[in-house]
Amino acid sequence: MNIFRFLGDMSHILSFVILLLKITQGKSAAGISLRTQELYMIVFCSRYLDLFWNFSSLYNSFLKVVFIACSSAIVYIIRFKSPQKDTWNPELDNFPIQYLIGPCAVAGLLINQDWTPFEMIWAFSIYLEAVAILPQLFLLQKQGEVENLTSHYVAALGAYRGLYLMNWVYRYFTEDDYLQRIVWFAGTVQTGLYIDFFYHYYQSKRGGLSRPVKLP
């Protein structure tokens, strides 16, 4: 465990907290992509299947359960709970996620570590996580202006990815035996998707002002 990875995980947890607060306290899921949340639920449920046979630390196992629970709770609230379910707009949040899931499933089958079923599922989850934010980014783009909490949510997720990138660099240079080629590739793609958002986030938050983020 190094400081980059720890802060990355904390930033990831913070993103869940922000989103859960927003939809439970604010009673609205407006501006939040249910599609992205469903993709995250698929990502965590498939990657953390190994909860049943892999144990590396209590920290890891605990957070795996937390991630599955939080993403499931978010999907449940937006899809089934009143009044949140009435604030979700399927016409705005209509990104065709089958075009993300399909290619990621094929990539998982073809490009994985050692051709076992779990390695294929695991690689699929890594590829899908890389692109899971796209429906959310497209939704923000359509709306043009992004509510503060929503922008903090996306920023926390982006920070998590950036910190994980630093964690990989740190581990590569400090550990004798450490490679994660699939994760590095997908993680770099994933982090890249946030660059444009961060540019606009910085523009609207600089100078201590808390204006909503405006996207062109």
Added chain:
Amino acid sequence: QKNEAPKDEL
């Protein structure tokens, strides 16, 4: 020569 790491990250 480095090897693929065990799955110890989230």
